[in-house]
Amino acid sequence: DAGVTQSPTHLIKTRGQQVTLRCSPKSGHDTVSWYQQALGQGPQFIFQYYEEEERQRGNFPDRFSGHQFPNYSSELNVNALLLGDSALYLCASSSPGLAGEETQYFGPGTRLLVL
Amino acid sequence: ILNVEQSPQSLHVQEGDSTNFTCSFPSSNFYALHWYRWETAKSPEALFVMTLNGDEKKKGRISATLNTKEGYSYLYIKGSQPEDSATYLCARSGYSTLTFGKGTMLLVSP
Numbered sequence: 001d002a003g004v005t006q007s008p009t010h011l012i013k014t015r016g017q018q019v020t021l022r023c024s025p026k027s028g029h030d031t032v033s034w035y036q037q038a039l040g041q042g043p044q045f046i047f048q049y050y051e052e053e054e055r056q057r058g059n060f061p062d063r064f065s066g067h068q069f070p071n072y073s074s075e076l077n078v079n080a081l082l083l084g085d086s087a088l089y090l091c092a093s094s095s096p097g098l099a100g101e102e103t104q105y106f107g108p109g110t111r112l113l114v115l
Numbered sequence: 116i117l118n119v120e121q122s123p124q125s126l127h128v129q130e131g132d133s134t135n136f137t138c139s140f141p142s143s144n145f146y147a148l149h150w151y152r153w154e155t156a157k158s159p160e161a162l163f164v165m166t167l168n169g170d171e172k173k174k175g176r177i178s179a180t181l182n183t184k185e186g187y188s189y190l191y192i193k194g195s196q197p198e199d200s201a202t203y204l205c206a207r208s209g210y211s212t213l214t215f216g217k218g219t220m221l222l223v224s225p
């Protein structure tokens with residue numbers, strides 16, 4: 001089992017550009033969540049996808065959007081990049097369980113640098 | 116408490132020392148408390164999911180306790196080893212999302 005994988009590992013963009021990050025969940029998992037970890041902070045929830053729909057969303061602007069495919073893999077898109085979007089982006093997958101109790105398994109992250 | 120808070124921010128101990136960290140969280144609408152261990156350049160690794168007041172979980176030399184009424188959890192490491200060096204994150208569950216603290220960075224010197 002490969003676990004949660006993310007691509008690319010690192011990315012450098014300039015302000016105003018758009019970026020797409022990719023995530024493949026752990027085998028058997030159908031729910032994907034995305035988190036942003038800025039320097040010195042804990043991971044912050046962006047949104048969660050289940051059955052190809054956005055189920056929950058954190059306090060992030062509409063520039064952040066996502067998609068989940070029928071094979072449960074997911075993409076995170078960020079438009080009109082700002083310097084403040086520089087961060088580590090983590091993807092986590094989980095399978096249905098009692099609300100709040102399901103373990104989320106994390107990938108190694110994509111480090112985005114916006115210049 | 117409005118957010119998830121962890122203390123100390125960092126800790127440096129000698130091999131063989133026992134240590135503990137604290138996670139404080141809002142106690143209202145509580146679902147579960149998660150602990151993760153995150154080594155540099157790796158994925159965060161799930162340690163425990165705790166749901167009930169008074170819960171106590173153990174995995175090898177690492178254990179954790181939970182007090183949902185007052186909103187705190189303790190993580191203990193007995194006889195720290197250099198391979199325990201990592202950032203330890205706690206997260207409070209909402210319905211299906213996690214709210215993380217900033218973590219405690221542990222360094223264990225040989």
